[in-house]
Amino acid sequence: MIDKTVASLHEAVSVVRDGDCVLISGFGESGNPTELVHALIDHGARDLTVVNNNAGNGNVGLAALLESGNVARIVCSFPRSTASHVFDEMYKAGRLELEVVPQGTLAERIRAAGAGIGGFYSRTTIGTPLAEGKQRRVYNGEEFVLEDPLHADVALIKAELADRWGNLTYRLAARNFGPIMCTAATTTIVQARKIVPLGDIPPEAVVTPGIFVDRVVEVPNPVSEREMIENGVHYLGGRKP
Amino acid sequence: MIDKTVASLHEAVSVVRDGDCVLISGFGESGNPTELVHALIDHGARDLTVVNNNAGNGNVGLAALLESGNVARIVCSFPRSTASHVFDEMYKAGRLELEVVPQGTLAERIRAAGAGIGGFYSRTTIGTPLAEGKQRRVYNGEEFVLEDPLHADVALIKAELADRWGNLTYRLAARNFGPIMCTAATTTIVQARKIVPLGDIPPEAVVTPGIFVDRVVEVPNPVSEREMIENGVHYLGGRKP
Amino acid sequence: MTDKLTRRQVAWRLAQDIQDGMYVNLGIGMPELVANYIPGDREIVFHSENGILGMGPEPRDNEADYDLINAGKKPVTMLPGGSFFHHADSFGMVRGGHIDICVLGAFQVSSAGDLANWSTGGGGVPAVGGAMDLAVGARRVFVMTDHNTKTGEAKLVRECSYPLTGLGVVSTVYTDLAVVDVTDRGLTVREKVDGLSFDELQSRTDAELLGRETCGVLNSPEVG
């Protein structure tokens, strides 16, 4: 029998190892797997590469993961924000390697990894400093640059509904990076607001088929990073339970 | 106001011109826009390139379009079937040019065209005659071949529900090539079983966003090619109304 | 000193050039104002690159849902006919040429339509977001900007000195002084504010301006 549900956040992230590349879903406040990220801090794997559209806010979630010192490198499209002080300080202090990738290229590189594509050509970055050193192709009179797939060891994903096969739906625009990140990691770990019986999600409504998912943990009332930041929460990490 | 609905099949396909490349959705019996294909025969545009997974069955739909003599070239993955006699005879007589593309490569080339990708690398065909002449890339120790996007002038698509913005859903596995073909054509023409009021399709349930769709015609009771073939129907084409 | 347009007036003027039925992406910040001034008889579908088509107006305060935000991470609403999709599909729309108009801000626009809007090239944290994708992907890129920087420097320049976002991508620039089209011959003034001479406009501009004989008056009503 297939049962991808696990009982605890701790168990869910226990597979993460030192040196892993970790995809983290979310855009702004929507779709961040904050509980999984906090569990990863507690788990303590070090020397991580993390991939997210941004670089964290306040001192919670991804920002807290950076602050834990367990991240060596971050790949993102837009690390700056009004509350990205953790990233800003670490980057300026040279304690964090940064790879800036245009948002669409980032998404397509993740999708390519999941779909067995060994590179693709995009017009994005042509004429810009970010195209330097990239292989070119002219097709149909237009110039393109070669981009590599972005494979990961682990993906941490926030979803709305899940079932024991790992089928997922997402809430509103919280879908963002979730479906593609699920496909691109060796182990995909999901926190879902609700785990429903198999068959409750109609086959037409499944957004991420369970084939891309390895572990699902139910987090019925996920925290709001925005509210935590407003309330001055500083996640320092707990101990392994 | 946006209203992509058109009143007749004839009006829907009137945009097709001689020499166009036409994507036709469907796989086996599911998802074939048979009424649109018949309207295209009546419309009479010549020297077409058609793209479909297969090459038609019996003397209806795509097979009838081939038989009309209006197709110069077909791109597909599997032209052979027990009822592909129209294709078989024309191909053997040298009256039809054939490009055989592996099914996954065909799908990905269509998707690439819609997504602004100027080529991608795939391991599919490595070591086979279909890789001959293709540019290579070694990535991560594995060999890949370069595949081009497959752009089209027109796509003929069968959907289940549509609204006036062109948002679409598909029925069961009839989804197959529909969503990607909608993205890859200059003009996407859809026959939907039912046109519903705007807002009836929940935003999470939209499979093809209307941005990819240009014309929608309602065909409430689409024919079954299988039943037509069983009944010996031979579509010879009518006149323009 | 000639009256410049307010930012809201620039947004109003730009909005008049968005035709009924278009798919439009509004960049973060000043471009977001454009949504307020679409003529009432036009139905526009707004795209947000995080995965939304059919965005409606801001929600009332107590109805904000932070799973429904735009690219600027502000709460929005959905219109009937809207849809959600993932990031790869969303940027497929962008790169694939399905977005009719993208409105972006700019540090500099060159005579050839080159756009620089993501970095002033100094130190600091590099951050690009979706600007480069939108710049190459949208069928037309409208730039909305002050004509000059706060310190008086020209933003319409012969060559961009800042790192580029995209090469030859800009169609039209809407400033507080003029509407300027990027044409094969260079920057052509379509409209300028009343009372501003062509020479004065040129003096505020580094790039050579064309259209001295043909340009009209840039009218924009008082808008709130």
Added chain:
Amino acid sequence: MTDKLTRRQVAWRLAQDIQDGMYVNLGIGMPELVANYIPGDREIVFHSENGILGMGPEPRDNEADYDLINAGKKPVTMLPGGSFFHHADSFGMVRGGHIDICVLGAFQVSSAGDLANWSTGGGGVPAVGGAMDLAVGARRVFVMTDHNTKTGEAKLVRECSYPLTGLGVVSTVYTDLAVVDVTDRGLTVREKVDGLSFDELQSRTDAELLGRETCGVLNSPEVG
């Protein structure tokens, strides 16, 4: 003459090697038989490349729905937990290495695991379908085939003479005479039918066979 297995017995034997929880694609034709012989305590998710995960058994005649067909274009049913997706996503699953096992037929399999199953190289209409995608994409390719052609020619060969479907892609071959693993050293017999000597099996095989000392008995019950 030793008793060969029936096709159903080969399907049964292969089915025993599919582990609980695996994602499996069954090729068109003979491989489809495998679904009937999965041990009852194993939950397998069947993939069909036209865009289905979670296929169930054939429908009863009056319940066939031709919008719900498998890659062989035959009506199927859906199990709870199934899902639909488009062709690019479906082959993304395939190429991306998400399918645990694909079962294919073959004209020839070489000592190196090369597979030829789409063309005998003569005239006729070329047709490839999804075989090349499945061959390179599935984590393991199981081949299900008669050991010899109807005219007695070997299908396990030193080098394929027919055009290849994939290079070094086959993991294991299940024939009516033997189960043969493709290993770094070559084709290694894991099991052969009772009463068939290793020499007899080798004489029916073009490729050199290994495993003379270690191979076991290929048992498959009478199955209907």
